[in-house]
Amino acid sequence: MGRHQPGAGQYCPISRALDVLGERWTLLIVRDMLVGATRFNDIARGLPGLSRTLLATRLRHLERAGIIERSDTGYGLTQSGRALEPLVFGMAEWGARWVFGEPEEHELDAELLVWWMHTRLDTSLLRSEGPSGERQVVHVRFADEPKRFWIVVDRGVPSVCTADPGYEVDLTIRSDVRSLYEVWLGRLPIATAMRRGVLAVDGPPGVSQRLGEVLRLSPVAGAVMNA
Incomplete structure (x- = not known):
């Protein structure tokens, strides 16, 4: 020390x-x-x-x-x-219960959200539902953000692209920045977001019903859900 x-x-x-x-x-x-x-x-x-x-x-x-x-x-x-893990995630539980509410505009950063998401993807379902291969591509499109994002998982290693990588897309996620943040952080259930029309997916049959298996939520989402 x-x-x-x-x-x-x-x-x-x-x-x-x-x-x-x-x-x-x-x-x-x-x-x-x-x-x-x-x-x-x-x-x-x-x-x-x-x-x-x-x-x-x-x-x-x-x-x-x-x-x-x-x-x-x-x-x-x-x-x-x-x-420090129990301290850090204990703060998440306290914050979710006592100070976490509606997002402020200055807190909504589309690129940061996709960056957070990219290491949490589990593309095994995409591999089983779609064409087999060593590369899976998820396209994230925001209704209120002109920049587009691609998450490329190549041999299990994820990366974020802000220019079209030129690969066939396996799954497209469509949302607005605020709604996808709320989904990612556990404030808005995936099924509710899809029913409201603020979240949509295009991809292999069956993936939309099991999107939560592909898009694993934030590590603090459990604390938010339980608050």
């Missing part, structure tokens, strides 16, 4: 924890690493409001504190960092 840096100046474990974790963005970096982000560019892309300079500063801080460690392939959580 890194050497303690004085903050609130109180000899208390909560105070010490806040010295390490209390700065803006720090817990969001930990959140993204808990759900699989390891490379600098991936962490940066998942936190578009955070400058790369400040991200580098925060990562050095977490490394000195013994919460993350750096390797040739990126960053990983230490035992200390992994022990």
